[in-house]
Amino acid sequence: EAEVAQSPRYKITEKSQAVAFWCDPISGHATLYWYRQILGQGPELLVQFQDESVVDDSQLPKDRFSAERLKGVDSTLKIQPAELGDSAMYLCASTTTTRYEQYFGPGTRLTVT
Amino acid sequence: GQQVMQIPQYQHVQEGEDFTTYCNSSTTLSNIQWYKQRPGGHPVFLIQLVKSGEVKKQKRLTFQFGEAKKNSSLHITATQTTDVGTYFCAGRTGAGSYQLTFGKGTKLSVIP
Numbered sequence: 322e323a324e325v326a327q328s329p330r331y332k333i334t335e336k337s338q339a340v341a342f343w344c345d346p347i348s349g350h351a352t353l354y355w356y357r358q359i360l361g362q363g364p365e366l367l368v369q370f371q372d373e374s375v376v377d378d379s380q381l382p383k384d385r386f387s388a389e390r391l392k393g394v395d396s397t398l399k400i401q402p403a404e405l406g407d408s409a410m411y412l413c414a415s416t417t418t419t420r421y422e423q424y425f426g427p428g429t430r431l432t433v434t
Numbered sequence: 435g436q437q438v439m440q441i442p443q444y445q446h447v448q449e450g451e452d453f454t455t456y457c458n459s460s461t462t463l464s465n466i467q468w469y470k471q472r473p474g475g476h477p478v479f480l481i482q483l484v485k486s487g488e489v490k491k492q493k494r495l496t497f498q499f500g501e502a503k504k505n506s507s508l509h510i511t512a513t514q515t516t517d518v519g520t521y522f523c524a525g526r527t528g529a530g531s532y533q534l535t536f537g538k539g540t541k542l543s544v545i546p
Contacts, residue, residue, distance in 0.1 A: 361538070361541075362538050362539075363438075363440075363522050363524075363536030363537050363538045363539050364477065364522075364536050365536070366533060366534070366535075369533060377533060412476060412477070414477075421465065421467065421482055421526065422467065422479040422482060423467075423477075423479065423534065424479070425476040425477045425478070426476065427475075427476050428476050
């Protein structure tokens with residue numbers, strides 16, 4: 322069964338450093354989401370892509386976060402500079418335009434020290 | 435903005451007991467989805483409810499969507515240790531919207 326791939330699975334970085342996460346959605350899934358999940362909370366949407374276009378990035382802290390999906394396939398989420406409060410699980414999810422259920426990747430657990 | 439609230443936040447049950455989690459939205463939803471996240475895992479889609487008053491069953495799990503499409507519930511009959519995890523509801527507002535607003539989840543512990 323096809324799965325959403327994410328890397329790295331774990332990342333430890335010092336505050337003020339740059340960090341990047343990668344996501345490869347299920348083949349053929351045009352819609353891609355990046356979520357942040359703080360321990361004990363539900364996923365919170367950071368950015369949504371439809372193909373290579375950003376549909377919604379209203380919750381993305383744009384002073385330090387950026388996201389791209391240049392060819393409409395895989396995607397990168399970057400944080401620069403990282404802050405202590407960015408420690409969380411970063412989840413990527415994808416879906417088709419005809420079905421609504423989202424398929425989540427395993428996530429990247431970020432720890433900022 | 436849209437808010438989705440879930441209660442309880444935690445639930446501990448003896449194996450074999452029933453479990454229910456409730457979800458309430460501040461706005462009318464076009465549909466609602468439920469996800470399960472095992473400890474250390476990622477959310478996995480369980481079901482989507484679309485129609486007002488809809489009830490769907492998956493083995494021991496029963497999902498309901500309220501008549502006003504602002505609330506939902508998940509009921510598990512005779513819990514098993516494999517039911518352990520956090521259950522999230524996620525609401526969608528517009529019919530053409532692909533965005534979900536997740537609740538904070540209910541963490542279920544099952545005591546064998």
